[in-house]
Amino acid sequence: MTPWIYAACGTVILLFAISALTVLNVAGHAANYFSGHAERRLVQLEFQNQVEAAVQYQAQISFWDATVAQLKTGGFSDKFVEDTITQWMWPDFNFKWMVFLDSGRNAVLSTREGRKVSPETSRTLVSLTGDLFEAAKQRYSQALRPAGKGWRIEVVRNPNDALTAPLPYIHVSDIRRIDGIMSIVVVQAVVPKSLEIAADDAKPTFLVSVKPITPKMLANMEHRLGVGDLHFGIATRDGAEGSFASVGSIGSGFPSTVFWTENAPLDFVWKTSAPVVAAICLLAGLTMGVIAFRFARTVGALRVSEANNRFLARHDGLTGLVNRAGLDEALVQAFAQDGAPCFGVICLDLDRFGHPAGDAVLKEVGRRFAGRAGGRGMVARMGGDEFVVLFDGSIGPDEALFLARGLVIDAQIPIPFDGTLLQVGASAGIGMAADHGSNPRELMAAADGALYAAKSSGRNCALMAEPSFQQRARAA
Numbered sequence: 001m002t003p004w005i006y007a008a009c010g011t012v013i014l015l016f017a018i019s020a021l022t023v024l025n026v027a028g029h030a031a032n033y034f035s036g037h038a039e040r041r042l043v044q045l046e047f048q049n050q051v052e053a054a055v056q057y058q059a060q061i062s063f064w065d066a067t068v069a070q071l072k073t074g075g076f077s078d079k080f081v082e083d084t085i086t087q088w089m090w091p092d093f094n095f096k097w098m099v100f101l102d103s104g105r106n107a108v109l110s111t112r113e114g115r116k117v118s119p120e121t122s123r124t125l126v127s128l129t130g131d132l133f134e135a136a137k138q139r140y141s142q143a144l145r146p147a148g149k150g151w152r153i154e155v156v157r158n159p160n161d162a163l164t165a166p167l168p169y170i171h172v173s174d175i176r177r178i179d180g181i182m183s184i185v186v187v188q189a190v191v192p193k194s195l196e197i198a199a200d201d202a203k204p205t206f207l208v209s210v211k212p213i214t215p216k217m218l219a220n221m222e223h224r225l226g227v228g229d230l231h232f233g234i235a236t237r238d239g240a241e242g243s244f245a246s247v248g249s250i251g252s253g254f255p256s257t258v259f260w261t262e263n264a265p266l267d268f269v270w271k272t273s274a275p276v277v278a279a280i281c282l283l284a285g286l287t288m289g290v291i292a293f294r295f296a297r298t299v300g301a302l303r304v305s306e307a308n309n310r311f312l313a314r315h316d317g318l319t320g321l322v323n324r325a326g327l328d329e330a331l332v333q334a335f336a337q338d339g340a341p342c343f344g345v346i347c348l349d350l351d352r353f354g355h356p357a358g359d360a361v362l363k364e365v366g367r368r369f370a371g372r373a374g375g376r377g378m379v380a381r382m383g384g385d386e387f388v389v390l391f392d393g394s395i396g397p398d399e400a401l402f403l404a405r406g407l408v409i410d411a412q413i414p415i416p417f418d419g420t421l422l423q424v425g426a427s428a429g430i431g432m433a434a435d436h437g438s439n440p441r442e443l444m445a446a447a448d449g450a451l452y453a454a455k456s457s458g459r460n461c462a463l464m465a466e467p468s469f470q471q472r473a474r475a476a
Helices: 002-062 065-072 078-093 119-128 130-143 215-225 265-282 284-314 324-336 358-376 397-412 440-456 469-475
Strands: 097-101 107-112 115-117 144-147 150-153 172-178 181-189 206-212 228-233 244-246 257-261 344-351 377-383 386-391 415-417 420-422 425-432 462-464
Touching: 002 078, 002 172, 002 181, 002 206, 002 215, 002 244, 002 257, 002 265, 002 284, 002 377, 065 078, 078 107, 078 115, 097 119, 107 119, 119 130, 119 172, 119 206, 130 144, 130 172, 130 181, 130 206, 215 228, 284 324, 324 377, 324 386, 324 440, 344 358, 344 397, 344 440, 358 377, 358 386, 358 397, 358 415, 386 397, 397 425, 397 462, 425 440, 440 462
Parallel strands: 425 462
Antiparallel strands: 097 107, 097 206, 107 115, 144 150, 172 181, 181 206, 228 257, 244 257, 344 386, 344 425, 377 386, 415 420
């Protein structure tokens, strides 16, 4: 009888072990599957945000009356190149190449690392981006509509309905290898703010901008996303599922595929639960309790991972502030409330932001902004050096202007770092929902317009947006 009891106990222990191994294996593979898909989506969104940020930065030149005025004089003055590209676009936004091409793809102006170079130097770049140039040229042509004796560019809404500065959306962008480095390439026709084109100006000049994706940028992405070894490569069938994603939008002859070392919950499950499975084979009763405990820990780890992913989807990984997606939701909810809208936004952009210790500056400025807003508003980082404060109805226009000026002063206070003091500044634009917009896009556009006006007025200041067309009509 004793052998049968031993055999029965052994069988029970074996069944327990098999059950535990099966549950752990299924849970681990399921966790791997969902974690891989979540990481892929986060990586793609991160690169999409980087591309959208580059489009916004480049638009400050291509969607600017001052650039159009330079072209009408027949070329670009040395002062314009020095002030706009050498002292601004290169140090602030790291555009390695900025090349102006006419409709025949002839270089009007070529700059590399902020300095003017001969047109021959940019021939390789022009060849590598020829498909983007033709696509941008086609988008420009498709957007032209007859208007009086000339033309007008038809404004098309951003298909992603993102809260971005008002642009004509005639650009083309991609991620491809330039000068041996994977880079963000943006091509757009140079157009005036009015979007009105004279009859003799129908053939535009195009701006080709190249922003390299540096190791520091990839390291910052790794930190925000919680992944490791983020790099570009060629996808093969041997690639691990969930460890690579396509981030390019137009074929370029070299796949814009990014790889990373994914977080594998399955390995965590096995490493933490293997001792428990061994104990099951020796002490069946004790093992049952241990299995339940360890399985609960596994589920808890998955929940923590899911919660972290949800947090990363709505918050900036560097500053901990709300990100663009979180601000989108907050604005939609604010406009959805009953009654007349009683809130507003302050758009801020750091001036002279080009320090090697950029992360430290952004963290400290974000902390100061959050402290200044307190319980009266929500501070969001939109990417790069752009911040937005969404304040509630307890703040009127005068108080909003006072708050914005306080934020500008906060940004100007020197920041101690590694034994030195870092100096930056900020410009701010204010939009009130009751006066400047009936939806999130209009309100953000009004505040962005005020921000650009503040920058044009000399920076380090805050301006209130102009009343909307509907508001002026009612006043008349």
